[in-house]
Amino acid sequence: MNCGLSTACMYPQLLDDTVKAFAAYPVENIEIFLNTESELHPLYLRELKIALDNAGVKCAAVHPYTSVMETVMFFSPYERRVPDVLEYYRKYFNAMNILGASIFVFHGAKVNAGVSEQLYFDRYGRLLELAKIFGVKVAQENVGACMGHSVDFLVKLMSYFRDSAAFVLDVKQALRGNADVFELIDVLADRIVHVHISDSALGHDCLLPGEGTANLTGVLRGLKNAGFDGTVILEVYRDNFGDIEDLFDGYLALEHMVRIA
Numbered sequence: 001m002n003c004g005l006s007t008a009c010m011y012p013q014l015l016d017d018t019v020k021a022f023a024a025y026p027v028e029n030i031e032i033f034l035n036t037e038s039e040l041h042p043l044y045l046r047e048l049k050i051a052l053d054n055a056g057v058k059c060a061a062v063h064p065y066t067s068v069m070e071t072v073m074f075f076s077p078y079e080r081r082v083p084d085v086l087e088y089y090r091k092y093f094n095a096m097n098i099l100g101a102s103i104f105v106f107h108g109a110k111v112n113a114g115v116s117e118q119l120y121f122d123r124y125g126r127l128l129e130l131a132k133i134f135g136v137k138v139a140q141e142n143v144g145a146c147m148g149h150s151v152d153f154l155v156k157l158m159s160y161f162r163d164s165a166a167f168v169l170d171v172k173q174a175l176r177g178n179a180d181v182f183e184l185i186d187v188l189a190d191r192i193v194h195v196h197i198s199d200s201a202l203g204h205d206c207l208l209p210g211e212g213t214a215n216l217t218g219v220l221r222g223l224k225n226a227g228f229d230g231t232v233i234l235e236v237y238r239d240n241f242g243d244i245e246d247l248f249d250g251y252l253a254l255e256h257m258v259r260i261a
Contacts, residue, residue, distance in 0.1 A: 001220070001223065001224055001228060001229055001230070001231075001232060001258055001261075002028065002029055002230075002231050002232070002258070003027075003028075003029065003231070003232050003233075003234070003251065003254050003255050003258055004027065004028070004029030004030050004031060004060055004231045004232070004233045004234070005022055005027050005029075005030050005031070005233065005234050005247070005251055006030065006031040006033060006063070006196070006233050006234065006235040007019065007022070007030060007031065007032050007033050008031070008033040008063065008235055008237070009234070009235065009236055009237065009238065009241075009247055010238060010244075010247075011033065011035070011237070011238060012035075012238075013238075015032070015033070015034070015035060015039055015048070016047075016048060016051065019032075019048060019051050019052065019055075019057075020051065021244060022055075022057065023051065023052075023054075023055030023057060025248050025251075027057060027248075027251065028056065028057060028058060029057070029058050029059075029060045029231045029233075030052075030057055030058075030059060030060065030233075031059075031060055031061040031062070031063060031105070031194075031231075031233045031235070032048075032059050032061070032062050032063070032099060032101070033062075033063040033065070034062060034063070034064060034065055034092070034095065035065045036065060039095075040091040040092065040094075040095055042094070042098060045095050045098040045099060046098060048099065049098055049099055049100065052099070052100075058100065059096075059099040059100055059101040060101060060102070060103060060194070060230070060231040060233070061101055061102075061103035061104070061105055061139075061168075061194050061231070061233070062092060062095060062096050062099065062101045062103075062104055062105070063105040064089075064092050064104075064105070066088070067105070067106070067107040068107075070106070070107055070108055070109065071108075071109045071110045071113045071115070073085040073088075074108075074109070074123045074124075074127070075108075075109040075113065075115045075119060075120060075123055082123060082126065086126060086127065086130055089127065089130065090130065090134075092104060093130065093131055093133075093134035093136050094134065096134065096136045097134055097135070097136070101136070102135075102136055102137060103136070103137050103139050103166075103168075103193055103194045103230075104131060104136055104137065104138045104139065105139060105141055105168050105194070106124075106127070106138050106139060106140050106141060106168075107141055107143045107146050107148070108120070108124070108140060108141075108143070108146050108147055108148050109146060109147050110145060110146055110147070111145060111146055111147050111149060111150075113147075115147065117153070117156060120147060120157075121157065121160050121161075124138075124140075124157070124161075125161070128161065128164050137166050137193060138166065139166040139167055139168045139193050139194055140154065140157060140165075140166070140167050140168065141167070141168035141169075141170055141173065141196075142154065142167070142168070142169060142170055142173050142174055142177060142179060142184060143170070143173050143176075143177070144173045144174075144175070144176025144177035144178075145176070145177075149173070149176070149177025149178075149179060150177070150179070151179055151180075151183055151184060151187060154167065154184070154187070154188060155187055155188075158187075158188065158191055165191050166191055166192075166193045167188050167191050167192050167193065167194075168192075168193070168194045168195070168196065169181070169184055169185065169188070169192045169194075169195045169196070169223075170195075170196035170235070171195075171196065171197050171198055171200075171214070171216075171219060172196070172198045172200065172205050172206045172235075173196070175200055175205045176205060181219055182218070182219070182222055185219070185222040185223060185226055186222075186226075188226075189226045189227065190226055190227040190228070192223065192226065192228055192230075193230050194230050194231060194233070195223065195228070195230065195231070195232045195233060196233050196235040197209070197216065197219070197220075197232050197233065197234060197235070197254065198234065198235060198236050198240075199211050199212030199213075199214050199216060200212045200213070200214045201213050201214075206236050206237060206240050207236065207240060208234075208236055208240065208241055208246065208247070208249070208250030208253070209234065209250050209251075209253040209254040209257060210250065210253035211250070216254075216257050217257050217260060217261050220232065220257055220258055220261035221261040223261075224261055232254065232258060234247075234250060234251050234254050236250070
Protein backbone atom coordinates (compact mmCIF):
# COMPACT_ATOMS: atom_id res chain seq x y z
CA MET A 1 0.00 0.00 0.00
CA ASN A 2 1.35 3.42 -0.92
CA CYS A 3 0.20 7.05 -0.79
CA GLY A 4 -0.53 9.67 -3.38
CA LEU A 5 -2.21 13.00 -4.10
CA SER A 6 -5.01 13.92 -6.47
CA THR A 7 -4.52 16.90 -8.76
CA ALA A 8 -8.19 17.63 -8.00
CA CYS A 9 -6.98 19.07 -4.68
CA MET A 10 -5.66 22.14 -6.51
CA TYR A 11 -8.53 22.71 -8.95
CA PRO A 12 -9.00 25.16 -10.67
CA GLN A 13 -5.24 25.58 -10.91
CA LEU A 14 -4.07 24.35 -14.32
CA LEU A 15 -3.14 20.67 -14.38
CA ASP A 16 0.45 21.14 -15.55
CA ASP A 17 1.02 23.81 -12.88
CA THR A 18 -0.29 21.39 -10.26
CA VAL A 19 2.04 18.63 -11.46
CA LYS A 20 4.97 21.05 -11.18
CA ALA A 21 3.90 22.09 -7.69
CA PHE A 22 3.58 18.46 -6.53
CA ALA A 23 7.01 17.67 -7.99
CA ALA A 24 8.57 20.08 -5.51
CA TYR A 25 7.45 17.84 -2.65
CA PRO A 26 8.24 14.20 -1.85
CA VAL A 27 5.19 12.70 -3.58
CA GLU A 28 5.72 9.52 -5.58
CA ASN A 29 2.17 8.86 -6.82
CA ILE A 30 -0.64 11.04 -8.13
CA GLU A 31 -4.10 10.71 -9.58
CA ILE A 32 -4.57 12.96 -12.58
CA PHE A 33 -7.92 14.66 -13.04
CA LEU A 34 -8.14 15.62 -16.71
CA ASN A 35 -10.22 18.78 -16.90
CA THR A 36 -10.84 19.55 -20.56
CA GLU A 37 -10.60 18.27 -24.14
CA SER A 38 -7.21 19.86 -24.88
CA GLU A 39 -5.64 17.90 -22.02
CA LEU A 40 -6.44 14.72 -23.96
CA HIS A 41 -4.18 15.73 -26.83
CA PRO A 42 -1.25 13.28 -27.15
CA LEU A 43 1.36 16.04 -27.43
CA TYR A 44 0.18 17.66 -24.18
CA LEU A 45 0.08 14.27 -22.46
CA ARG A 46 3.59 13.36 -23.58
CA GLU A 47 4.93 16.62 -22.18
CA LEU A 48 3.07 15.93 -18.93
CA LYS A 49 4.60 12.43 -18.81
CA ILE A 50 8.09 13.88 -19.24
CA ALA A 51 7.43 16.22 -16.30
CA LEU A 52 6.26 13.26 -14.20
CA ASP A 53 9.27 11.14 -15.14
CA ASN A 54 11.70 13.96 -14.40
CA ALA A 55 10.17 14.33 -10.95
CA GLY A 56 10.04 10.58 -10.30
CA VAL A 57 6.25 10.66 -9.97
CA LYS A 58 3.95 7.83 -11.07
CA CYS A 59 0.41 8.38 -12.35
CA ALA A 60 -1.67 5.77 -10.54
CA ALA A 61 -5.08 6.66 -11.96
CA VAL A 62 -6.98 9.00 -14.27
CA HIS A 63 -10.27 10.73 -13.49
CA PRO A 64 -12.37 12.08 -16.40
CA TYR A 65 -13.90 15.55 -16.43
CA THR A 66 -16.94 14.02 -18.15
CA SER A 67 -17.91 12.05 -15.03
CA VAL A 68 -20.68 14.57 -14.36
CA MET A 69 -22.23 13.64 -17.74
CA GLU A 70 -22.03 9.87 -17.54
CA THR A 71 -25.73 9.48 -16.80
CA VAL A 72 -26.79 10.94 -20.15
CA MET A 73 -23.71 9.78 -22.04
CA PHE A 74 -23.85 6.09 -21.14
CA PHE A 75 -27.23 5.37 -19.61
CA SER A 76 -29.89 7.25 -21.56
CA PRO A 77 -32.44 5.34 -23.68
CA TYR A 78 -30.87 6.91 -26.77
CA GLU A 79 -28.82 3.94 -27.94
CA ARG A 80 -26.98 5.76 -30.75
CA ARG A 81 -25.19 7.91 -28.18
CA VAL A 82 -23.41 4.93 -26.61
CA PRO A 83 -20.95 4.08 -29.42
CA ASP A 84 -20.18 7.79 -29.71
CA VAL A 85 -19.29 8.12 -26.03
CA LEU A 86 -17.27 4.89 -26.14
CA GLU A 87 -15.30 6.39 -28.99
CA TYR A 88 -14.69 9.49 -26.86
CA TYR A 89 -13.56 7.41 -23.89
CA ARG A 90 -10.90 5.86 -26.10
CA LYS A 91 -9.16 9.21 -25.69
CA TYR A 92 -9.01 8.73 -21.92
CA PHE A 93 -7.68 5.19 -22.24
CA ASN A 94 -5.08 6.34 -24.74
CA ALA A 95 -4.14 9.11 -22.28
CA MET A 96 -3.69 6.47 -19.59
CA ASN A 97 -1.34 4.50 -21.84
CA ILE A 98 0.75 7.63 -22.41
CA LEU A 99 0.80 8.54 -18.71
CA GLY A 100 1.38 4.99 -17.52
CA ALA A 101 -1.83 4.85 -15.49
CA SER A 102 -3.72 1.59 -14.98
CA ILE A 103 -6.93 2.63 -13.20
CA PHE A 104 -9.80 4.67 -14.62
CA VAL A 105 -12.24 6.21 -12.13
CA PHE A 106 -15.92 5.88 -13.11
CA HIS A 107 -18.89 7.57 -11.43
CA GLY A 108 -21.76 6.15 -13.48
CA ALA A 109 -25.46 7.01 -13.41
CA LYS A 110 -27.12 9.34 -10.93
CA VAL A 111 -29.22 7.54 -8.35
CA ASN A 112 -32.43 9.35 -9.34
CA ALA A 113 -32.04 8.87 -13.11
CA GLY A 114 -34.37 5.88 -13.36
CA VAL A 115 -31.70 3.62 -14.88
CA SER A 116 -32.39 -0.10 -14.54
CA GLU A 117 -29.65 -2.33 -13.20
CA GLN A 118 -29.66 -4.44 -16.36
CA LEU A 119 -29.20 -1.38 -18.60
CA TYR A 120 -26.41 -0.20 -16.31
CA PHE A 121 -24.62 -3.54 -16.49
CA ASP A 122 -25.03 -3.77 -20.27
CA ARG A 123 -23.53 -0.33 -20.91
CA TYR A 124 -20.87 -0.67 -18.22
CA GLY A 125 -19.84 -3.99 -19.70
CA ARG A 126 -19.23 -2.36 -23.06
CA LEU A 127 -16.91 0.15 -21.40
CA LEU A 128 -15.02 -2.67 -19.64
CA GLU A 129 -14.50 -4.44 -22.95
CA LEU A 130 -13.11 -1.27 -24.53
CA ALA A 131 -10.76 -0.73 -21.59
CA LYS A 132 -9.33 -4.23 -22.00
CA ILE A 133 -8.07 -3.30 -25.47
CA PHE A 134 -5.88 -0.66 -23.84
CA GLY A 135 -4.85 -2.88 -20.92
CA VAL A 136 -6.45 -0.61 -18.31
CA LYS A 137 -9.04 -1.20 -15.61
CA VAL A 138 -12.32 0.69 -15.15
CA ALA A 139 -13.16 1.00 -11.45
CA GLN A 140 -16.61 1.93 -10.16
CA GLU A 141 -16.52 4.57 -7.42
CA ASN A 142 -19.03 4.66 -4.55
CA VAL A 143 -20.17 8.22 -5.33
CA GLY A 144 -22.87 9.38 -2.93
CA ALA A 145 -25.14 10.89 -5.60
CA CYS A 146 -24.81 7.94 -7.99
CA MET A 147 -26.11 4.37 -8.11
CA GLY A 148 -22.73 3.23 -6.86
CA HIS A 149 -23.44 4.71 -3.41
CA SER A 150 -25.42 1.57 -2.55
CA VAL A 151 -23.63 -1.41 -1.04
CA ASP A 152 -26.33 -3.65 -2.46
CA PHE A 153 -25.80 -2.29 -5.99
CA LEU A 154 -22.02 -2.67 -5.76
CA VAL A 155 -22.38 -6.27 -4.62
CA LYS A 156 -24.66 -6.99 -7.59
CA LEU A 157 -22.18 -5.35 -9.97
CA MET A 158 -19.38 -7.44 -8.48
CA SER A 159 -21.41 -10.62 -8.86
CA TYR A 160 -22.37 -9.77 -12.45
CA PHE A 161 -18.85 -8.98 -13.68
CA ARG A 162 -16.94 -11.34 -11.38
CA ASP A 163 -13.18 -11.02 -11.98
CA SER A 164 -13.64 -7.93 -14.19
CA ALA A 165 -15.26 -5.96 -11.36
CA ALA A 166 -13.08 -3.31 -9.71
CA PHE A 167 -13.87 -0.50 -7.32
CA VAL A 168 -12.63 2.86 -6.09
CA LEU A 169 -13.37 3.30 -2.40
CA ASP A 170 -13.96 6.95 -1.47
CA VAL A 171 -14.25 7.61 2.26
CA LYS A 172 -16.04 10.98 2.00
CA GLN A 173 -18.42 9.63 -0.62
CA ALA A 174 -19.33 6.81 1.73
CA LEU A 175 -20.40 9.46 4.24
CA ARG A 176 -22.36 11.34 1.57
CA GLY A 177 -24.07 8.14 0.46
CA ASN A 178 -24.86 6.99 4.01
CA ALA A 179 -22.75 3.87 3.55
CA ASP A 180 -20.54 2.26 6.18
CA VAL A 181 -16.97 2.40 4.90
CA PHE A 182 -16.04 -0.70 6.89
CA GLU A 183 -18.94 -2.63 5.35
CA LEU A 184 -17.77 -1.54 1.91
CA ILE A 185 -14.27 -2.85 2.67
CA ASP A 186 -15.70 -6.09 4.00
CA VAL A 187 -17.98 -6.87 1.04
CA LEU A 188 -15.79 -5.54 -1.79
CA ALA A 189 -12.55 -6.82 -0.25
CA ASP A 190 -9.85 -7.50 -2.84
CA ARG A 191 -11.95 -5.97 -5.63
CA ILE A 192 -10.96 -2.53 -4.26
CA VAL A 193 -8.10 -1.33 -6.49
CA HIS A 194 -7.87 2.36 -5.61
CA VAL A 195 -8.78 4.57 -2.64
CA HIS A 196 -9.70 8.23 -2.12
CA ILE A 197 -9.17 9.21 1.49
CA SER A 198 -9.90 12.25 3.64
CA ASP A 199 -10.75 12.94 7.25
CA SER A 200 -14.08 14.10 8.66
CA ALA A 201 -15.75 15.54 11.73
CA LEU A 202 -19.27 16.53 12.72
CA GLY A 203 -20.52 18.88 10.00
CA HIS A 204 -17.39 18.44 7.84
CA ASP A 205 -17.07 15.42 5.55
CA CYS A 206 -13.85 16.40 3.73
CA LEU A 207 -10.85 17.36 5.84
CA LEU A 208 -7.11 16.76 5.70
CA PRO A 209 -5.90 13.64 7.54
CA GLY A 210 -5.42 14.44 11.20
CA GLU A 211 -7.85 17.37 11.21
CA GLY A 212 -10.94 15.30 11.93
CA THR A 213 -12.08 12.40 14.07
CA ALA A 214 -12.50 9.61 11.49
CA ASN A 215 -10.83 6.29 12.21
CA LEU A 216 -8.56 6.49 9.18
CA THR A 217 -5.98 4.15 10.66
CA GLY A 218 -8.76 1.59 11.09
CA VAL A 219 -9.80 2.10 7.46
CA LEU A 220 -6.23 1.60 6.27
CA ARG A 221 -5.80 -1.46 8.47
CA GLY A 222 -9.05 -2.90 7.11
CA LEU A 223 -7.85 -2.35 3.56
CA LYS A 224 -4.52 -3.99 4.32
CA ASN A 225 -6.27 -7.00 5.88
CA ALA A 226 -8.47 -7.25 2.78
CA GLY A 227 -5.35 -7.56 0.63
CA PHE A 228 -5.30 -4.05 -0.80
CA ASP A 229 -1.87 -3.18 -2.20
CA GLY A 230 -2.69 -0.17 -4.39
CA THR A 231 -2.51 3.58 -3.90
CA VAL A 232 -4.35 5.54 -1.23
CA ILE A 233 -4.95 8.97 -2.73
CA LEU A 234 -5.46 12.03 -0.56
CA GLU A 235 -8.36 13.83 -2.19
CA VAL A 236 -9.74 17.01 -0.67
CA TYR A 237 -10.89 20.16 -2.42
CA ARG A 238 -9.34 23.59 -2.66
CA ASP A 239 -11.61 25.10 0.00
CA ASN A 240 -10.68 22.34 2.47
CA PHE A 241 -7.16 23.65 3.20
CA GLY A 242 -5.16 26.87 3.29
CA ASP A 243 -1.94 26.86 1.27
CA ILE A 244 -0.09 24.02 -0.42
CA GLU A 245 2.10 23.48 2.64
CA ASP A 246 -1.07 22.59 4.57
CA LEU A 247 -1.95 20.04 1.91
CA PHE A 248 1.45 18.41 2.17
CA ASP A 249 1.26 18.36 5.95
CA GLY A 250 -1.93 16.36 5.49
CA TYR A 251 -0.15 14.10 3.03
CA LEU A 252 2.65 13.46 5.54
CA ALA A 253 0.02 12.65 8.18
CA LEU A 254 -1.50 10.12 5.77
CA GLU A 255 1.93 8.54 5.14
CA HIS A 256 2.33 8.09 8.88
CA MET A 257 -1.11 6.45 9.16
CA VAL A 258 -0.24 4.03 6.35
CA ARG A 259 3.01 3.07 8.10
CA ILE A 260 1.34 2.26 11.42
CA ALA A 261 -1.83 0.61 10.01
